Amino acid sequence: MRTIILVALVFFQVCLANGQTSLKEINLKSGAYNVGFKHYTTIDSTRLYIIENDFNNQLVYRPIPVSIWYPAVIDNKNSKQLTVLDYLQILKEEEESKNLPNELLLDWFPELGDTPQNRAHLSEKVNALLNTNFLEGKFPVIVYAPSYQASSIENFALFEYLASNGYVVISSPSRGTDTRWLEGGTTKDMETQSRDVEFLLKEIHKYEYIDFDRIALMGFSFGGLSNAITVMKNKKISALVSLDGTERYNYPVLEKSPYFNVDRFNIPYVHFAQKDIPVEILTSDKIPAELNYKFQLYDSLNYSDTYSYKFHDLTHSYFGTVGVLFSYRDKRQDKSDDKIMASYKLLSQHTLQFLNATLKNEESAKEFIENSPDKNGILKNLVSKKIKKSLTKEFDYNDFKNLALNQGHRDLIPLYEKTVAKHSTLKLEEGMLNNLGIRLSFNAGKMEQGINVFLLALHIYPKSANLYDSLALAYLYNQDHKNAIANFKKSLKLNPENQHAIDKLKQLTE
Template sequence: MDWFPDLGGDTPQNKAHLTEKVNALSNADFSEGKFPVVVYAPSYQASSIENFALFEYLASNGFVVISSPSRGTDTRWLEGGTTKDMETQSRDVEFLLKEIHKYEYIDFDRIALMGFSFGGISNAITVMKNRKISALVSLDGTERYNYPVLEKSPYFDLDRFNIPYVHFAQKDIPEEVLTSDKIPAELNYKFQLYDSLKYSNAYSYKLHDLTHSHFGSIGVLFAYRDKRQDKSDDKIMASYKLLSQHTLQFLNATLKNEEKAREFIENSPDKNGISETLILKKMKKSGTKEFDYNDFKDLALNQGYRDLIPLYKTIVAKNPTFKPEAWMLNKLGVRLSFNAGKLEQGINVFLLGVHIYPEWANLYDSLALAYLYNQDHKNAITNFKKSLELDPENQHAIDRLKELQK
């Protein structure tokens, strides 16, 4: 509590928590195997350990949890919850997504993001940029309350928000607080992101005994209580436990594919034995999105533009109508070929192109030129000849062959 003197840790009620027994073990042995990982983004200018109790709970149930503090772009301070602040925290999250690859016990195919308050909106923009994330947990995330900040990002794209998503919201803010704190009443009911999602299985909960600060361990245990709206400590603790249990069930369902957990997140609260006086739930199912060229590029990028022909065959098996335009593949191949260090990737794209379009002369011409830049004259000659065979008037191929066959 000495780390957070402004939270009110000197009250008798808060000090009493220090005598409570916990089940944490010192120097516990590591379990063997690979485990799903939860990357956490904290609230506005907050510590990386703000939700330590939830972290411990998830870790004890087989999840690796990694977190970093919330810091600004140019200094340690954020600038008021701007789009720039959101992008900065998103990049911090992506840094952690890279760092997890240093740990051999992490399963890189089972990654979730979790965030509280401003960390929630930062994670929302991250999933629109990064296709390696499998699920998103938001603990009263700001994406519910400040949607315009999200929309201003150049990465904003609802079609790319296509993973399971759960948002836990605070109880309705009472009229007295709305008036005295000049809070818009629509924050109690408006949730534009949830309403706008088309390709995500989305779950929205409202916990009737929690206010905003109680979605973090530090807030639950040590923050001052607002007598205008906060419930009793017992109710807050019980509801935070409920929040933790629902978070675990969602992650078990989405990252571990556990059947009982899937049933739990699909059930209504009363079917799970939970009174609706404690929690309110709504959910929506994902629509079907047609696989398109951007989806293909994301998958190709994720595997470093290697093995593109097997990738294409796998895609077509699931999406028989998908066929990228020849000019699109040619443009992508040219861009990669002229990008430092990515010539081989460009060649792979051209090879896919001639596989799909064996009669398209320009693709062979581009492939030949890429081989030429790679000092592979034999393959360059072969493909310039193929291009000329398909288009006898291709002057570029004629000129190049004269140079190569001197």
């Protein structure tokens, strides 16, 4: 199955005809902000790695190249506008081929190609500038996971577009666990990229102008799969964008992860999918027809507002800037360059609207993502859409525990009465409350909070000898002998055979 999936995702690269595109013709109108760009390499000292092109088999700490786009303040003396070639220099570095001469660059990498059209792209100016400072403010952040073994800059036009609209975008390349090479789209590969995404989630804390309460993940192809498992591990993510992510095509890889749990996937999620693969290609390339319609993750999600789009003029490669500009066209199915560029622009606009709705809470954007495409003025032959709204999750112990924590475990009885009136099925188990009370009571500085939990537990279970015994122990630990004695006695009244209470009372009254 793994081989079939990989074939399905790379057959778009068949070298049949090369297209003519340009950033100018994509025509993504910038937002209100200037765009700054930084690139640097840091290390993850918890993992080891071999740089194969050094040919020394030496283990080093895992290098993490980082690219970051952000709303910027321009320094007119020092700021420098980038070109497409500047971005491809980063591609060379991340592919561990930084010494490759530029004249060989287009021939060296399979996703490019040395044609007159592609050579013309190298001098195109982009919107991002070097040597700029962050604009003051607090901006939402998007952590990006690239496609299979791809560069951090693979979607640079989209990143610049989002940064110009008030977002920070941070990305690192997709690379294998031990070397540059992945194994073939395995669960191990997915977990490795997920760890790289989690590294970036730590890296963003170096930047004071990022709002850490507004974080989205975005990924293309294999990066979408890695992000899906990251969402199941990390509760700080507020939204997820998938650019034809392979969580749609290779669900079994997701299921094999020890972190797999669809009930933890409970944030707004949008998946933008490629056009239907023609029957001719399904047959000739031995690709399962179900790739056109099966979406097991979408069907499995219960607690996420989920949006599924299909772009009828885009094949898989063209969900990234590098693909739109450089990839060879497959005459068997690819649309014209004009249609590809128009659809990539439409994809970028939909991404912005989804992020504005989920991270910025903009009313017009929320209306946009709930509308059908035709209500947003988009022709049905360009985009089709499905929506599945979240089910109401039953309010449980963990939900109540979070409410209690948010108010410092104070006034728990009124909180419980108010909550149970709203959620009649809520049941707080005696043992869970007892364990929480004990953990808090023996945690320095949280004694009072632990006692409050015991008082709530006894409000619910007034005839529990064990709860009175635990409460007495908490008072004893706090050197409050009077209340300790009183509660040990209450425990004994309910359970005269409680030897622990008998022993403690004897110690306290001698």
